[in-house]
Amino acid sequence: MRIPPLYRRPAWQRFFAGMAIGGAISWCIFLYIYGVWQEENTELLRKQQQEIVDLNNEKKIWQEEYKEMNKRNIEQLTVQKINIKILNAEKYKLDSLSVLETEDSVRDDIDMMLAKDLETVYKSKDLLKKIIENKPIKINDKRYKLKVNELVIFTNLTIQLEIQFE
Incomplete structure (x- = not known):
């Protein structure tokens, strides 16, 4: 081929x-x-x-x-600090140490509110008032009771108190 x-x-x-x-x-x-x-x-x-x-x-x-x-x-939505102030301590001529001890005593009583959310604290505001108002305070051999004047609930729980004779 x-x-x-x-x-x-x-x-x-x-x-x-x-x-x-x-x-x-x-x-x-x-x-x-x-x-x-x-x-x-x-x-x-x-x-x-x-x-x-x-x-x-x-x-x-x-x-x-x-x-x-x-x-x-x-x-921001929890209680970070508790501020307590007694307004009329001068009326009863109380020394600042007694006032400070009373404020610390009240702060110790309501310490459970630290780090709680604001809603829980708001719901238990009546309980807070009763805890504070039902506790008798003894200063210089005299008995006093506390009355909640103002209660502000925010990240700082602010309570203004008035002291009265029992």
Whole structure:
């Protein structure tokens, strides 16, 4: 079997040469288009990865800030401190040590309200008043009783008292 002598005909030679050149050109065009496409996708992936990193960092910052705000809100919604003030101690000529001891005694009696939420303290305000008013105080061999003049319930529980003879 023999190969036909097509190499002698210029039309066939041009056809095969055109096929070879066309194949090479189409291969170059394919590589160029595929390279450009890969480059665009690579750049898009880089941008998206950077955006993901930025968003994760931002999310962490927001989460930390959210946790910090929750801690502050929890602190703000509980009783942090109890302030007690006796208003009319001068009327009975009581020394400041006796007044301070009386205030500390009352503070010790209602210490259970520390770190309680404001709603619980508000619901038990009548109990607080009864605890304070029903306790007799003995100062300089005289018996006194306390009367709640003002009760302010917030993060600082403020109680203003008046002292009276029993």
